[in-house]
Amino acid sequence: MSTRRKFIKNASIIGAGLFLAPQFSYSSNGSKNDKLNIGMIGVGLRGTHHLNNLLLRKDVNITAVCDIDPVRIDLVLKSIENAGAKKPEVFGKNEYDYRNLLALEEVDAVIISTPWLWHTLMTKEAMLANKYAGVEVSAANTLEECWDLVNTHEQTGTHMMILENVNYRRDVMAVLNMVRQNVFDELVHFRCGYQHDLREVKFNNGKQPYGGGVEFGEKSTSEAQWRTLHSVKRNGDVYPTHGIGPIAAMANINRGNRFVSMTSNATKAIGLHNHVVKGGGENHPNAKIKFKQGDVITSVIETANQETIVVTHDCNLPRPYSLGFRVQGANGLWEVDGNRIYIEGKSKPHQWDTATSWLEKYDHPLWKKYGEYAEGAGHGGMDFFVLNAFVESAKQNIAPPMDAYDAAAWSAITPLSEVSIEKNGEPQEFPDFTRGKWVKRQPYNWIKDSH
Amino acid sequence: MSTRRKFIKNASIIGAGLFLAPQFSYSSNGSKNDKLNIGMIGVGLRGTHHLNNLLLRKDVNITAVCDIDPVRIDLVLKSIENAGAKKPEVFGKNEYDYRNLLALEEVDAVIISTPWLWHTLMTKEAMLANKYAGVEVSAANTLEECWDLVNTHEQTGTHMMILENVNYRRDVMAVLNMVRQNVFDELVHFRCGYQHDLREVKFNNGKQPYGGGVEFGEKSTSEAQWRTLHSVKRNGDVYPTHGIGPIAAMANINRGNRFVSMTSNATKAIGLHNHVVKGGGENHPNAKIKFKQGDVITSVIETANQETIVVTHDCNLPRPYSLGFRVQGANGLWEVDGNRIYIEGKSKPHQWDTATSWLEKYDHPLWKKYGEYAEGAGHGGMDFFVLNAFVESAKQNIAPPMDAYDAAAWSAITPLSEVSIEKNGEPQEFPDFTRGKWVKRQPYNWIKDSH
Numbered sequence: 001m002s003t004r005r006k007f008i009k010n011a012s013i014i015g016a017g018l019f020l021a022p023q024f025s026y027s028s029n030g031s032k033n034d035k036l037n038i039g040m041i042g043v044g045l046r047g048t049h050h051l052n053n054l055l056l057r058k059d060v061n062i063t064a065v066c067d068i069d070p071v072r073i074d075l076v077l078k079s080i081e082n083a084g085a086k087k088p089e090v091f092g093k094n095e096y097d098y099r100n101l102l103a104l105e106e107v108d109a110v111i112i113s114t115p116w117l118w119h120t121l122m123t124k125e126a127m128l129a130n131k132y133a134g135v136e137v138s139a140a141n142t143l144e145e146c147w148d149l150v151n152t153h154e155q156t157g158t159h160m161m162i163l164e165n166v167n168y169r170r171d172v173m174a175v176l177n178m179v180r181q182n183v184f185d186e187l188v189h190f191r192c193g194y195q196h197d198l199r200e201v202k203f204n205n206g207k208q209p210y211g212g213g214v215e216f217g218e219k220s221t222s223e224a225q226w227r228t229l230h231s232v233k234r235n236g237d238v239y240p241t242h243g244i245g246p247i248a249a250m251a252n253i254n255r256g257n258r259f260v261s262m263t264s265n266a267t268k269a270i271g272l273h274n275h276v277v278k279g280g281g282e283n284h285p286n287a288k289i290k291f292k293q294g295d296v297i298t299s300v301i302e303t304a305n306q307e308t309i310v311v312t313h314d315c316n317l318p319r320p321y322s323l324g325f326r327v328q329g330a331n332g333l334w335e336v337d338g339n340r341i342y343i344e345g346k347s348k349p350h351q352w353d354t355a356t357s358w359l360e361k362y363d364h365p366l367w368k369k370y371g372e373y374a375e376g377a378g379h380g381g382m383d384f385f386v387l388n389a390f391v392e393s394a395k396q397n398i399a400p401p402m403d404a405y406d407a408a409a410w411s412a413i414t415p416l417s418e419v420s421i422e423k424n425g426e427p428q429e430f431p432d433f434t435r436g437k438w439v440k441r442q443p444y445n446w447i448k449d450s451h
Numbered sequence: 452m453s454t455r456r457k458f459i460k461n462a463s464i465i466g467a468g469l470f471l472a473p474q475f476s477y478s479s480n481g482s483k484n485d486k487l488n489i490g491m492i493g494v495g496l497r498g499t500h501h502l503n504n505l506l507l508r509k510d511v512n513i514t515a516v517c518d519i520d521p522v523r524i525d526l527v528l529k530s531i532e533n534a535g536a537k538k539p540e541v542f543g544k545n546e547y548d549y550r551n552l553l554a555l556e557e558v559d560a561v562i563i564s565t566p567w568l569w570h571t572l573m574t575k576e577a578m579l580a581n582k583y584a585g586v587e588v589s590a591a592n593t594l595e596e597c598w599d600l601v602n603t604h605e606q607t608g609t610h611m612m613i614l615e616n617v618n619y620r621r622d623v624m625a626v627l628n629m630v631r632q633n634v635f636d637e638l639v640h641f642r643c644g645y646q647h648d649l650r651e652v653k654f655n656n657g658k659q660p661y662g663g664g665v666e667f668g669e670k671s672t673s674e675a676q677w678r679t680l681h682s683v684k685r686n687g688d689v690y691p692t693h694g695i696g697p698i699a700a701m702a703n704i705n706r707g708n709r710f711v712s713m714t715s716n717a718t719k720a721i722g723l724h725n726h727v728v729k730g731g732g733e734n735h736p737n738a739k740i741k742f743k744q745g746d747v748i749t750s751v752i753e754t755a756n757q758e759t760i761v762v763t764h765d766c767n768l769p770r771p772y773s774l775g776f777r778v779q780g781a782n783g784l785w786e787v788d789g790n791r792i793y794i795e796g797k798s799k800p801h802q803w804d805t806a807t808s809w810l811e812k813y814d815h816p817l818w819k820k821y822g823e824y825a826e827g828a829g830h831g832g833m834d835f836f837v838l839n840a841f842v843e844s845a846k847q848n849i850a851p852p853m854d855a856y857d858a859a860a861w862s863a864i865t866p867l868s869e870v871s872i873e874k875n876g877e878p879q880e881f882p883d884f885t886r887g888k889w890v891k892r893q894p895y896n897w898i899k900d901s902h
Binding site: 186188189197261262263265266267268270271274295296298300302305306307308310314317318319320321328329330331332333335337338339342344350351352423424425426427 | 637639640648712713714716717718719721722725746747749751753756757758759761765768769770771772779780781782783784786788789790793795801802803874875876877878
């Protein structure tokens, strides 16, 4: 496929993002050259999940895998063998061995599922190596890294996609459908966030990925090895995209609208310390750690179209999961908490409707068509859709639905929130990563069922 | 009663606020002198509601009423006559005739239910005239007015109470009970607000108080005559206390804690214009009005104890009512939206409980004891409790549960939000209305069932 890709590359940089329809079921007699050759960089829990979903597709080859943990490599080689697929080239001799993967002619695209501090560097180098890059969330840690993504994309003409799966959640896409059909009328206000008790993700016993102990860093395993340090060292919203991604799509951010400024305020940080003491006692070494990340962080974004977006980060306290979505327009609103919708003239005055029937009525065409398959055993639900959009975009070498500008704008929430919190909520300006082009860039051609 | 009041006045300025228990049912053989003589300033819909509740009590006399609208005066004189009570003195010749009411020896206390711009002036003059003052919400429009309340209280030794009824709502008091019993453990984060579609309050046809037309100001009646102008001229949270009052009580604001700073962000203002056009057409004169108040205003307060409080003002768009409460601590949280509670170790992991059984279990002693009466026909529910606290505090001439410092701090949200919004969310410092005394002032003795 590589030749065709190079041929059409320069013509397609400008292409509008699509919520691409899956073709997997139709590419029955595709030749080898119609297949997308994918290299997996990072095959921890998340990368393996992506790999397993990709192995179900007929239009991709896994040509290379990279991980510094040989246990993970063994696991995925076994999966690949079990799937009857060809053995990929293996990398992982050291932390920079991914560069040798990127040098392979037999890799068209890469999926990057590594610790956060590697995301931007690997994505940037993938684009420089002319590999269509998919990167897990968040995409960047600092404003400089946000610019790296944008500048490298513009310099190389190579695309990258931020693999934000929540943009493909069924309720989110139904509400996006309602937004596009103007059910809420002009949009005014949004809420979202990541409210997820991660204490057993941030600490474990070194044997199991979740809980069982209060270790992090070297004495732990899985995400606790690297993720928890961001709670020790940084007071900011370090994980904004599950919330802001869907809202950004609805609000046409970078496509006729943009984030203008943001205030952030953090509470005290007591949740993680309490968790360590409860699980390990007051004399556990980690009980001495001073966690910097406030337990609840509230950011308020102002947009160019004069909406506001409240973004919450709430990951260190006991609580049930909620992304806290609210989408409010001149004609009514959706709130995920309480599962409710009110639409003037349709709902009884001053009374909520249960959202369910609205969400069914406006079920997104993609979900209607492929939902049964996607939610079937092992296909990943929303993960199927996000991966599919990546694969289809990469096969055509067109701009993905969620591109470098989106990755930059969404990820910028992290460093901007840190500065604002440090200054007791002082508003911070968002860089305009589109260099002014947001005024003419077009919204997602989200309904297009291509081909 | 006046002599006794003067006698004990100076000794009692410092008294801690109480959630006073009702005595109405026990003051069976009270002499005239045990009764509190109340003057009503403003008898619109709200003042009349208070009056009707007071007429049910045996421990008060309505000795004076004041309103510039003779229709309202006629109505309440009839109510008073029907209740078999003595005819009060009547004032209302002009806007300043309340001063003659304040000069009456036969008035111990006043209840002020007038348009917002009169609240502070009347409350201040009441205290200067040695009348125990109850004032409807909000209490002040500017920071100077907030200081007026505090300074006049300190100068005169006379008390004032902000009549925030939501502090006495049954669910709110049950959650306050949970807070005091440490069910949530250390408090971290709060949400509240006033989310109420007021379009038919802000506009009417001049005949009925709610809706039927899109007039405000002189061509309208009831609240639309004066309230709507605040939406035309001011971009700020003009009505914060229904939300912040209950949260301030739980967070011990001014009693070991205080509001430190606040950011506010407003959306565009389209709701009221849309409403005018929809109801009156594009050529209606009010369709030309440029409403300044953003439709959704989000404020984030930081407290001295390092909690954050998100306060929402959302009154111009179609939506069902919600005060949006959330109370979150190290051990769990309550959310009014969705009616749900999660308490670690009690609730199933990562799953919400329906709040109902928790709220019943922690039903506040006052509600347990007097709830049946309060919610009986015509007694006003939470309005019974707030009025009762006022009457009992005034009879004893002790500090009320919600005093001048509370009125000032809560009301300060309005002017501070205006400045912050004007500066795109720049954080504003709260004045310390207690002049440092918040560090030693004690929390409400809220459980005390006095006498």
